[in-house]
Amino acid sequence: MxxxxxxxxxxxxxxxxxxxxxxxxxxxxxxxxxxxGPNGSGKTTxxxxxxxxxxxYEGELFWDERPMREARDDFLSNLLYMGHAPGVKAAxxxxxxxxxxxxxxxxxxxxxxxYAALDDVGLAGFEDLPAxxxxxxxxxxxxxxxxxxxxxxxxxxxxxxxxxxxDGVAALERRLFDHARxxxxxxxxxxxxxxxxxxxxxxxxxxxxxxxxx
Amino acid sequence: xxxxEGSVSKEVPVVFHGxxxxxxxxxFWATLKRDLVLLLRRRSEVMNPLVFFAIVITLFPIGIxxxxxxxxxxxxxxxxxxxxxxxxxxLDSLFxxxxxxxxxEQLLLTPQPLAVLALAKVAVHWLLTGLPxxxxxPLLGVMLALPAGSYGVLAVSLALGSASLSLIGAIGAxxxxxxxxxxxxxxxxxxxxxxxxxIFGAGAVQAAIFGDxxxxxxxxxxALLALALILAPLAIAASLRISING
Amino acid sequence: MWAFINKxxxxxxxxxxxxxxxxxxxxxALILIVIGSVxxxxxxxxxxxxxxxxxxxxxxxxxxxLAQSIFVSMAIAGVVFMVWKIKIxxxxxxMMAPLGAAMTFIALFSGAVWGVPTWGTWWMWDARLTSxxxxxxxxxxxxxxxxxxTSRDSASRAASVLAMVGVxxxxxxxxxxxxxxxxxxxxxxxxxxxxxxPLEMWAPLLIMVLGFYCFFIALTLMRTRSxxxxxxxxxxxxxxxxxxxx
Numbered sequence: 001m002x003x004x005x006x007x008x009x010x011x012x013x014x015x016x017x018x019x020x021x022x023x024x025x026x027x028x029x030x031x032x033x034x035x036x037g038p039n040g041s042g043k044t045t046x047x048x049x050x051x052x053x054x055x056x057y058e059g060e061l062f063w064d065e066r067p068m069r070e071a072r073d074d075f076l077s078n079l080l081y082m083g084h085a086p087g088v089k090a091a092x093x094x095x096x097x098x099x100x101x102x103x104x105x106x107x108x109x110x111x112x113x114x115y116a117a118l119d120d121v122g123l124a125g126f127e128d129l130p131a132x133x134x135x136x137x138x139x140x141x142x143x144x145x146x147x148x149x150x151x152x153x154x155x156x157x158x159x160x161x162x163x164x165x166x167d168g169v170a171a172l173e174r175r176l177f178d179h180a181r182x183x184x185x186x187x188x189x190x191x192x193x194x195x196x197x198x199x200x201x202x203x204x205x206x207x208x209x210x211x212x213x214x
Numbered sequence: 215x216x217x218x219e220g221s222v223s224k225e226v227p228v229v230f231h232g233x234x235x236x237x238x239x240x241x242f243w244a245t246l247k248r249d250l251v252l253l254l255r256r257r258s259e260v261m262n263p264l265v266f267f268a269i270v271i272t273l274f275p276i277g278i279x280x281x282x283x284x285x286x287x288x289x290x291x292x293x294x295x296x297x298x299x300x301x302x303x304x305l306d307s308l309f310x311x312x313x314x315x316x317x318x319e320q321l322l323l324t325p326q327p328l329a330v331l332a333l334a335k336v337a338v339h340w341l342l343t344g345l346p347x348x349x350x351x352p353l354l355g356v357m358l359a360l361p362a363g364s365y366g367v368l369a370v371s372l373a374l375g376s377a378s379l380s381l382i383g384a385i386g387a388x389x390x391x392x393x394x395x396x397x398x399x400x401x402x403x404x405x406x407x408x409x410x411x412x413i414f415g416a417g418a419v420q421a422a423i424f425g426d427x428x429x430x431x432x433x434x435x436x437a438l439l440a441l442a443l444i445l446a447p448l449a450i451a452a453s454l455r456i457s458i459n460g
Numbered sequence: 461m462w463a464f465i466n467k468x469x470x471x472x473x474x475x476x477x478x479x480x481x482x483x484x485x486x487x488x489a490l491i492l493i494v495i496g497s498v499x500x501x502x503x504x505x506x507x508x509x510x511x512x513x514x515x516x517x518x519x520x521x522x523x524x525x526l527a528q529s530i531f532v533s534m535a536i537a538g539v540v541f542m543v544w545k546i547k548i549x550x551x552x553x554x555m556m557a558p559l560g561a562a563m564t565f566i567a568l569f570s571g572a573v574w575g576v577p578t579w580g581t582w583w584m585w586d587a588r589l590t591s592x593x594x595x596x597x598x599x600x601x602x603x604x605x606x607x608x609x610t611s612r613d614s615a616s617r618a619a620s621v622l623a624m625v626g627v628x629x630x631x632x633x634x635x636x637x638x639x640x641x642x643x644x645x646x647x648x649x650x651x652x653x654x655x656x657x658p659l660e661m662w663a664p665l666l667i668m669v670l671g672f673y674c675f676f677i678a679l680t681l682m683r684t685r686s687x688x689x690x691x692x693x694x695x696x697x698x699x700x701x702x703x704x705x706x
Contacts (some may be wrong), residue, residue: 012456014611015611015612015613016691016694025399033592043281044281051323053319053322053323053455053458053459054325054459055455056613057460073325076323076324076325077325079321079323081320083319084316085315085316085319086315086316087315087316087317087319088315088316088317088319089248089252089315089317090253090315091252091255091256092248092252096248096251099244099248100244100245100248101320103237103240103241103243103244103245104241104244104245104320104321104324104326105237105324106237106240106241106325106387147416185442329672356632376502376603385621385625389605389621390616391621392604392609392614393608393609396608399604399605401606402597402600402601402604403601403604403605405599405624406594406598406601406633407598407618407625407629407633408628409594409633409634409636410629410633412631413636413639414635414636414641417640417643436631441632445628449621449624449625452621453618453621455616456614456618456621457614457618459613459614459617
């Protein structure tokens, strides 16, 4: 049993502009895949397609060697996605935020694990403050606590290093590599240079261009 | 961020066959509860439609005439139109905060059916907008010289009807959440669809005043609600998926 | 069936086939409308109650028919676009919306003109006219929503969903407005709601209706063709076409 996310000749057209075409991907357990490219090259769009949010693409997606259409529910119960916006409610405390995520992930409600997750991302002592009173980096850490709280093998992270301080960046980088070494799989976009290692693979986006078919 | 080294050797569990049906009730209640807490922490947002309702009702006697007979004749329609506009006022914010802070994406990515989770959000809108408006309407009815005996029908018709309004309105809110200035457009999309509910809602109150049977009206309001309950969540879910695409 | 749907995926194929169909529909529209108007305006007998003013029916009824049919066609095109991702369907839907709004406006305006000799006023809250007015608002909503998105793909999807929601609501709105009308004005006179029109009167009406439909099809084909060129302007076949004609 291994997790495997594949894409065959993936193409995405946005308002007559091809973001990317003919993209073949095969992402397996134990890999960190960094999606690179200049601004506007479709990195976020690619992550949204690969995380099943966008249905507006050409080509085929496979999860566990089954077409995505059939495997969607399985896929979603293996996925942890974090977008540009951290998905943290300012009026709720970090603890309450995690309560909702725990329920959405279908996990049993367990306060101890929520405390442990917040402690793990360096938010001990901030559990009961409204998230709106925390700094941007701390709010991002609330979102990152989900990586600890909800064990999911496939992580799709869009700019997870945003607003995080230097210690936090190092810890998050370690966390990504640990996840890959333990048989997980990480798909990430970031402006931060990841330390090169055996697990790291790169996908470069860019170009696009006009359509010349009909 | 410390303390991950100790767990390196652990294997990542791979859930190959998730059971999307199992956690649906939990996810529904968690979303309902979260949204209730969120709105109750921003109480002014709950109060605004109610105050709006009261002010609008005050404007009519001033603008038309304080004559009780005239007011009695137009009270059912006025109360219903004002309540409908008040409910519309708070619709724009239904998905807006979730869209801005990224939790809407997360809602879309749970293995649970999005339509059901959207229904939880709509239920909160009704509980904190439609239902309070319905409970408040009899009070304003007194100010419009609404005859005794029609107050119960007014509250019941508004409670039933505003649930349909929340459901239909949520479609418009979901369609316009990605737009920076969706507010006026939302009204334009939603108000024509509100007309059947308005006709039977105000009709019920009028029937109560004339002493006709009100059950037919309320039954039709119930039927409209049943139809909206079945179809609107699907449209809301589809619209949210469109809006998240930008 | 499937072959046809697959062919529809190619704008080039549609562009070629519509070029051949278009003249026939234009010719049919012209002939039918000329015959219908001359017959209806000059030869059909005058109405025993309304005199010659009833002849406005030959514009009012076809426009009203078309106004409703175009909304339904727009919703069907929306379904085709959403289910099979056929862009032609969306282009056609985008082109139909202003045409449908225009037809609704013509129906409303001719109804108002008809109202002057019949009711002595430009506007009566007649059930049909009220439904037409609401239909106009639905059209304006679809047009406004499509215009509000910066991404055309999202605009297309959102407009499709709204058209589908609208088409489900049209019968509900129509029946509730009819019901509302009979409640408030039980014994008044509707302009077109009478049975038993003699053959000499309805035959030209039928011809006019057919003529209007042909006109609608021809105009939609023409406008969709220009929309294809606009949207596909960077595709090779369009550039070849432009080069060849230069």
